[in-house]
Amino acid sequence: MNSQRITINQEVAVPEFYFQRANRQLKSYPRRMEFNGREYAFMNGLRLLVHKGSQLLEIFDMTDGQRDYRLAFDNAARSWTLVDITM
Numbered sequence: 353m354n355s356q357r358i359t360i361n362q363e364v365a366v367p368e369f370y371f372q373r374a375n376r377q378l379k380s381y382p383r384r385m386e387f388n389g390r391e392y393a394f395m396n397g398l399r400l401l402v403h404k405g406s407q408l409l410e411i412f413d414m415t416d417g418q419r420d421y422r423l424a425f426d427n428a429a430r431s432w433t434l435v436d437i438t439m
Contacts, residue, residue, distance in 0.1 A: 355439065357436050357439075358438075358439065360387075360436055360437060361435060362387070362433065363431055363433055363434075364385050364386060364423070365385070365386040365387075365432065366382045366384065366385050366423070366432045368382070369381060379399060381396075381397055381412060382394055382397070382414060382432075385414075385421070385432075395415055396415065397412050397413050397414035398413045407426070407428060408427045409427070410427065411423070411424050412424075419437055420438040421436075421438075422438075
């Protein structure tokens with residue numbers, strides 16, 4: 353099966369989250385994203401912390417069961433970016 357990754361790099365809204373307990377800590381994940389007038393609901397995903405100089409980014413690889421979405425949360429700017437979609 354061939355997957356196609358489409359680069360987006362646009363700001364999105366993430367109005368809803370879910371939480372998972374890991375190593376005695378509660379971690380938040382996007383449950384829903386709004387992009388181009390559409391709503392996308394996620395089933396589950398992975399979360400990575402990335403340091404870019406003094407900047408801390410949280411990278412989320414999420415799935416809706418059909419497609420995979422990479423989101424980045426910029427802690428300093430408090431903004432979400434849809435990095436890419438894999439079809």
